[in-house]
Amino acid sequence: MFDIKLSDSALHIDEIYRSVVSPRCGAVSLFVGTTRDNFEGLMVTKLIYESYEKMAIKMIRTVCEEILEKWTEIEHVAIHHRLGEVPVSEASVVIALSSPHRKDSLEALHYAIDRLKEIVPIFKKEHYQDGGAEWKQNAECSWSRCAAIPKHNNNNF
Amino acid sequence: MHKVVVRVLLFAKAREISGKKEESVTVFSKISYQELRDFIVEYFSLQPIKSSLILAINEQYSDANIPLKLNDGDTIAVIPPLSGG
Numbered sequence: 001m002f003d004i005k006l007s008d009s010a011l012h013i014d015e016i017y018r019s020v021v022s023p024r025c026g027a028v029s030l031f032v033g034t035t036r037d038n039f040e041g042l043m044v045t046k047l048i049y050e051s052y053e054k055m056a057i058k059m060i061r062t063v064c065e066e067i068l069e070k071w072t073e074i075e076h077v078a079i080h081h082r083l084g085e086v087p088v089s090e091a092s093v094v095i096a097l098s099s100p101h102r103k104d105s106l107e108a109l110h111y112a113i114d115r116l117k118e119i120v121p122i123f124k125k126e127h128y129q130d131g132g133a134e135w136k137q138n139a140e141c142s143w144s145r146c147a148a149i150p151k152h153n154n155n156n157f
Numbered sequence: 158m159h160k161v162v163v164r165v166l167l168f169a170k171a172r173e174i175s176g177k178k179e180e181s182v183t184v185f186s187k188i189s190y191q192e193l194r195d196f197i198v199e200y201f202s203l204q205p206i207k208s209s210l211i212l213a214i215n216e217q218y219s220d221a222n223i224p225l226k227l228n229d230g231d232t233i234a235v236i237p238p239l240s241g242g
Contacts, residue, residue: 033242049241050168050169051168051241052166052168052213052216052234052236054216055213055216055234056241058216081241092242093241093242113242116241116242117239117241117242118239119218119239120239120241121168121213121234121236121239121241122239122240122241122242123168123169123170123237123239123240123241124240124241125169135169135170135237135238135240136238136240137209137238137239137240138238138239138240138241138242140239141238141239141240143209143210143211143238144209144238144239145208145209145238
């Protein structure tokens with residue numbers, strides 16, 4: 001039911017799609033996060049991801065479980081995240097969900113990527129053409145400096 | 158006061174600033190989240206990111222409001238802001 005993977009090599013969207021497709025389901029919703037070549041006018045030359053793998057797998061599983069609680073019609077959930085260097089324009093994350101009708105998988109898909117950004121311990125460093133580099137911070141993460149909701153509140157876990 | 162040896166893991170910017178990926182340290186078994194965080198910040202020279210890190214204990218985000226009771230061999234991870242996706 002859950003297909004969870006952290007991968008050091010390129011993600012295969014077709015393989016992830018096939019892992020959720022089901023004869024009971026009339027919808028597969030798919031999100032692909034890809035790496036961008038620019039940040040506030042700076043040219044990004046390289047992006048490197050690292051994770052706390054053991055906890056990341058646990059937290060991705062938590063996201064999957066939350067989805068099944070909120071959208072009971074969801075049949076399968078697949079979340080694959082790439083680690084290490086990810087060239088510009090390649091997929092860093094792929095999420096796929098199947099459900100009998102499209103509404104559930106479309107809504108759950110939006111939740112899945114937002115929640116992943118909020119609680120899964122994965123970190124990205126951008127390297128710029130001018131030689132600089134920076135660890136990024138998701139607005140969804142409550143202890144980021146750029147948190148959308150400025151607080152230090154752990155109740156969301 | 159009872160002391161325990163715990164394993165501290167450091168990720169991303171915390172790893173870069175401290176120059177360490179992991180290290181075992183001795184801490185009090187009964188300790189508040191804030192005391193543990195302050196000790197780790199001091200020990201690993203993480204002052205520049207003190208306000209934007211969180212601790213996970215045995216792969217669970219720690220609740221800052223509940224006093225901790227640590228055991229020998231527990232794993233404490235220093236988690237800077239997340240940027241997955």
